[in-house]
Amino acid sequence: MNTFVYEIDDNLYINLTNECSNRCEFCVRTMKDDYEGYDLWLENEPSAEDVLALISEDKQYASVVFCGFGEPTARFDVLKKIAVALKGRYKLRLNTNGQGNLINGRDITAEVALLFDEVNVSLNASTAEKYDDICHSVYGKAAFGAVVEFGKSCAKKGVKTHFSVVDCIGPEEVEACRVLSFQSRVLFRVRKFITG
Numbered sequence: 709m710n711t712f713v714y715e716i717d718d719n720l721y722i723n724l725t726n727e728c729s730n731r732c733e734f735c736v737r738t739m740k741d742d743y744e745g746y747d748l749w750l751e752n753e754p755s756a757e758d759v760l761a762l763i764s765e766d767k768q769y770a771s772v773v774f775c776g777f778g779e780p781t782a783r784f785d786v787l788k789k790i791a792v793a794l795k796g797r798y799k800l801r802l803n804t805n806g807q808g809n810l811i812n813g814r815d816i817t818a819e820v821a822l823l824f825d826e827v828n829v830s831l832n833a834s835t836a837e838k839y840d841d842i843c844h845s846v847y848g849k850a851a852f853g854a855v856v857e858f859g860k861s862c863a864k865k866g867v868k869t870h871f872s873v874v875d876c877i878g879p880e881e882v883e884a885c886r887v888l889s890f891q892s893r894v895l896f897r898v899r900k901f902i903t904g
Contacts (some may be wrong), residue, residue: 712754713762714746720769720798722759722790723776724783726750729807729851731844732832734874734901737777748777756789763794771799771826781808784816791823801826806855810847817858821865828897829859831871834884842877859894869894876901 714721726749736743763772772794774780780787781804791800806829808816820827833839836852845851863869871889873882875898882898889896 709747710750710752710754711746711748712750712759714744714748715769716744718770720763720767720772721776722772722774722780723748723750723778724759724774724780724786725753725776725778727782728777728779728805729782729811729846730779730805732830733842733844734832734876743777750777753783754786756786756793759786759790760793769798771801773801773803775801775803779805779807779811781816782811784808784812784819788819788823795823799825801828803828803830804858805830805843805845806858807845807847807851809858810851810854815861817861817865820862821867824867826868826870827859827862828870828872829855829862829894830873831855831859831885831889832873832877834881834888838881856888856892860892863892863894870897871895872897872899874899874901 712723774787780802794800800823802820802824833842836849839852840849859869859871871894873885886896
């Protein structure tokens, strides 16, 4: 059974794809088949209409978050259709690995800035070498610079943007990422590592 949308606390999450340009060593999907009791592996990907049909007009959410087992910007056209339909009804947040420009072959940050109230970019390392060691992007060491630029560009365009790290990377690396975030003029957040 496909889980295209799921609720946690007061938020609604949208799960668009299994595809991701990273294979992060700490990712929950490498350890579990489910998250918070939801099976997020998709047998087929939803259309915008599939997702919108599952969202009740009568229910309120603190925010609607594009975040599943895959990278939402891998299906940017579908993401945009859904976000346009929901814009103004809900606070919209994008949780991303920050490689959307590489994935789509163009700069998508202007469109992201128009659609989203908040963007969370998974940083998780302070250098290209360290990023490649733990995130294993299909783009190799080029991914890290693209991730940093994506976050900086979103922030410059006025979107509330965070770089986030998982606490399992260690205190020294967390601090190095905090400094990088400050230098990039991007907000910073530390997330708890989710165990299996």
